[in-house]
Amino acid sequence: MKLKHIAQAAAQVATLALLAGTAQAQVSDGMVKIGVLTDLSGTYSDLAGKGAVLATKMAIDDFVAAEKPSFKVELVSADHQNKGDIAANKAREWFEKDKVDVASELVTTSVALAVQKIAKDKNKLVLMSGPGSTAITNENCNDVSVHWTYDTYALANGTAKAVTQAGGKKWFFLTADYAFGHALEKDASDVVKANGGEVMGAVRHPFPGNDFSSYLLKAQSSGAQVIGLANAGGDTINSIKQAAEFGITPKQSLAGLLVFITDVHSLGLKNTQNMFLTEGFYWDLNDETRAWSKRFFEQHKRMPTMVQAGQYSSTMHYLKAVKATGTDDTAKVMTQMKKTPINDFFAKNGKIRDDGRMVHDMYLLQVKKPAESKTPWDYYHVKATIPAAEAFQPLSASRCALIKK
Amino acid sequence: MEIFGIPSQAFFGQLLLGLINGSFYAVLSLGLAIIFGLLNIINFAHGAQYMLGAFGAWLGLNYLGINYWLALILSPLLVGALAVVIERSMLKRLYQLDHLYGLLLTFGLALMAEGLFKNFFGVSGESYEAPELLQGGMQLGFMYLPIYRGWVVVAALTVCLTAWYVIERTSLGATLRAATQRPDLVQALGINVPVLVTATYAAGAALAAFAGVLAAPIMQVNPVMGSNLIIVVFAVVVIGGMGSILGSIVTGLSLGVIEGLTKVFYPEASAVVIFLIMVLVLLVKPAGLFGKQA
Numbered sequence: 024m025k026l027k028h029i030a031q032a033a034a035q036v037a038t039l040a041l042l043a044g045t046a047q048a049q050v051s052d053g054m055v056k057i058g059v060l061t062d063l064s065g066t067y068s069d070l071a072g073k074g075a076v077l078a079t080k081m082a083i084d085d086f087v088a089a090e091k092p093s094f095k096v097e098l099v100s101a102d103h104q105n106k107g108d109i110a111a112n113k114a115r116e117w118f119e120k121d122k123v124d125v126a127s128e129l130v131t132t133s134v135a136l137a138v139q140k141i142a143k144d145k146n147k148l149v150l151m152s153g154p155g156s157t158a159i160t161n162e163n164c165n166d167v168s169v170h171w172t173y174d175t176y177a178l179a180n181g182t183a184k185a186v187t188q189a190g191g192k193k194w195f196f197l198t199a200d201y202a203f204g205h206a207l208e209k210d211a212s213d214v215v216k217a218n219g220g221e222v223m224g225a226v227r228h229p230f231p232g233n234d235f236s237s238y239l240l241k242a243q244s245s246g247a248q249v250i251g252l253a254n255a256g257g258d259t260i261n262s263i264k265q266a267a268e269f270g271i272t273p274k275q276s277l278a279g280l281l282v283f284i285t286d287v288h289s290l291g292l293k294n295t296q297n298m299f300l301t302e303g304f305y306w307d308l309n310d311e312t313r314a315w316s317k318r319f320f321e322q323h324k325r326m327p328t329m330v331q332a333g334q335y336s337s338t339m340h341y342l343k344a345v346k347a348t349g350t351d352d353t354a355k356v357m358t359q360m361k362k363t364p365i366n367d368f369f370a371k372n373g374k375i376r377d378d379g380r381m382v383h384d385m386y387l388l389q390v391k392k393p394a395e396s397k398t399p400w401d402y403y404h405v406k407a408t409i410p411a412a413e414a415f416q417p418l419s420a421s422r423c424a425l426i427k428k
Numbered sequence: 429m430e431i432f433g434i435p436s437q438a439f440f441g442q443l444l445l446g447l448i449n450g451s452f453y454a455v456l457s458l459g460l461a462i463i464f465g466l467l468n469i470i471n472f473a474h475g476a477q478y479m480l481g482a483f484g485a486w487l488g489l490n491y492l493g494i495n496y497w498l499a500l501i502l503s504p505l506l507v508g509a510l511a512v513v514i515e516r517s518m519l520k521r522l523y524q525l526d527h528l529y530g531l532l533l534t535f536g537l538a539l540m541a542e543g544l545f546k547n548f549f550g551v552s553g554e555s556y557e558a559p560e561l562l563q564g565g566m567q568l569g570f571m572y573l574p575i576y577r578g579w580v581v582v583a584a585l586t587v588c589l590t591a592w593y594v595i596e597r598t599s600l601g602a603t604l605r606a607a608t609q610r611p612d613l614v615q616a617l618g619i620n621v622p623v624l625v626t627a628t629y630a631a632g633a634a635l636a637a638f639a640g641v642l643a644a645p646i647m648q649v650n651p652v653m654g655s656n657l658i659i660v661v662f663a664v665v666v667i668g669g670m671g672s673i674l675g676s677i678v679t680g681l682s683l684g685v686i687e688g689l690t691k692v693f694y695p696e697a698s699a700v701v702i703f704l705i706m707v708l709v710l711l712v713k714p715a716g717l718f719g720k721q722a
Binding site: 068069200228231240241244256264 | 435437438441442445446448449543546550551552553554555557565571572574576577646647648650652653656657688691692695696698699700
């Protein structure tokens with residue numbers, strides 16, 4: 024796969040070299056190089072992976088076609104295998120040797136945290152679409168990072184709040200036993216309690232797991248109305264499937280705290296119907312999202328996840344900032360990015376805060392019943408739009424050192 | 429009534445779930461044990477063969493309209509046929525060498541199979557519905573048992589006991605066991621040992637595929653479903669005693685139960701409990717619970 028990407032990148036450079044005029048002196052080497060560091064083979068490769076690389080490529084192509092920049096734009100990509108050390112080495116190599124200006128995507132929190140630090144050392148930019156932890160813009164925040172698409176706070180806030188307010192007061196959590204799962208459970212528990220709900224219990228399962236029936240049985244006997252799934256990927260998929268098998272749903276309902284459209288697609292509507300979830304993007308929101316997603320689908324044969332759509336959006340915003348400032352200097356580009364609102368198919372009036380959090384509207388969705396789905400990938404009812412101001416952790420609660428209180 | 433501080437209902441429910449998971453361990457470790465016993469090959473491709481079995485069922489249903497019951501026979505046959513090709517073209521060159529070579533070769537094959545399927549199907553996997561006859565469930569009083577899970581136990585135990593009977597109680601089994609001990613002598617008696625070896629590898633692989641088809645309606649069918657399971661199954665085989673048929677069946681079931689109970693009392697440890705037992709067994713009885721001391 025890497026060869027293919029290199030070949031694609033090479034082809035791109037050739038094309039761009041023809042298109043580009045004389046390079047501006049301010050953009051170093053007359054070239055902007057974007058590195059997509061993502062999971063190309065593991066658990067998260069469906070929700071990020073090749074699709075994220077494709078989205079980046081689409082953004083570059085669209086930017087070059089529309090803006091006719093005086094500099095070249097190059098794309099490189101690599102598989103970080105969801106391992107922090109591999110990601111750190113790759114990022115260092117990119118920044119030091121390969122003249123990469125920005126490392127992007129970075130699904131898996133541990134990867135993101137590692138690369139954020141290296142980027143700060145090397146004074147390069149990081150644009151994160153896939154990772155979920157709020158630590159990225161709190162304890163670990165810095166002035167070279169932007170967290171674009173979603174975080175665990177926004178997901179818990181959206182789903183847990185809506186479900187609790189709709190009457191699902193008693194919760195039981197099925198939690199993946201590592202940092203991410205614990206964070207998600209904590210964020211969601213806080214929201215449940217704040218809305219007058221009660222947490223009946225939680226079970227921590229080893230990651231990854233195959234069989235969740237034991238835990239589901241515990242959840243069943245807990246007397247909870249809602250089982251919150253504080254896990255991700257294959258664990259969530261098997262939890263949902265087995266909950267249906269054991270007759271737990273629809274008597275008790277499930278709340279997926281991190282569910283992507285690719286998960287719903289893989290499980291089918293029969294297993295997932297009526298489930299609430301929160302996403303930062305859905306392909307079928309309006310004409311703009313449909314148009315972009317259709318282009319994406321034609322090449323990828325799957326509809327985009329929010330991570331992939333966010334990847335396009337962040338790449339485009341970055342490139343426009345480079346063009347506007349006429350430089351690839353990290354501080355100047357970042358200032359420009361923070362100054363400019365984000366208005367594209369992904370976000371309306373999105374804004375990058377000083378802690379690096381890009382705030383935009385999120386969507387509370389409910390999975391359709393099989394009979395309600397009219398076309399392929401027609402999976403969600405949009406139940407509510409959560410305005411940007413409410414969707415994310417307020418700055419008043421920030422633990423980021425850059426935020427002055 | 430309470431048992432160890434948990435309601436007896438929940439306790440029996442978890443016991444039954446453990447038994448169900450144990451059935452998978454039993455079928456998978458049985459296949460591994462048979463292959464190791466006769467071929468001296470540590471078949472790391474076992475997880476991939478399990479995955480292929482599940483995908484065989486899914487592909488058959490979605491592209492050829494082959495139903496679950498047919499898939500339960502066809503998928504193992506196909507994976508068995510593939511195993512014949514692998515044994516004839518590659519594995520048979522390694523019998524004279526150290527175990528490590530067979531392990532590396534089968535590990536490589538497993539990685540290739542996984543990679544190939546990841547490329548085509550992604551990692552989220554595909555859903556496979558249980559056949560209509562086995563959908564729904566029964567209220568047992570202490571728990572709601574999906575009929576399909578009950579079927580898994582019955583099917584797995586039947587297959588395990590049949591395999592045990594064939595190997596331990598028939599003349600074919602006697603020949604097999606003889607060929608394990610002294611292939612040269614058995615060959616001298618006019619029995620075609622290489623064919624026997626090939627058939628054994630195919631049978632072991634077919635068992636893995638059978639478990640895969642059984643698992644398809646329970647777990648999401650995805651390219652990594654085997655690699656998540658195979659390490660545990662190896663531990664089961666080591667605990668039972670490498671190459672011991674009865675050992676692998678009994679250990680598979682009982683470790684499923686132990687794992688299930690761990691999930692009740694201390695779920696965080698459920699992923700390591702089997703390995704803890706493995707360490708203990710290796711310290712006390714290095715050949716495994718049912719293994720013969722070399």
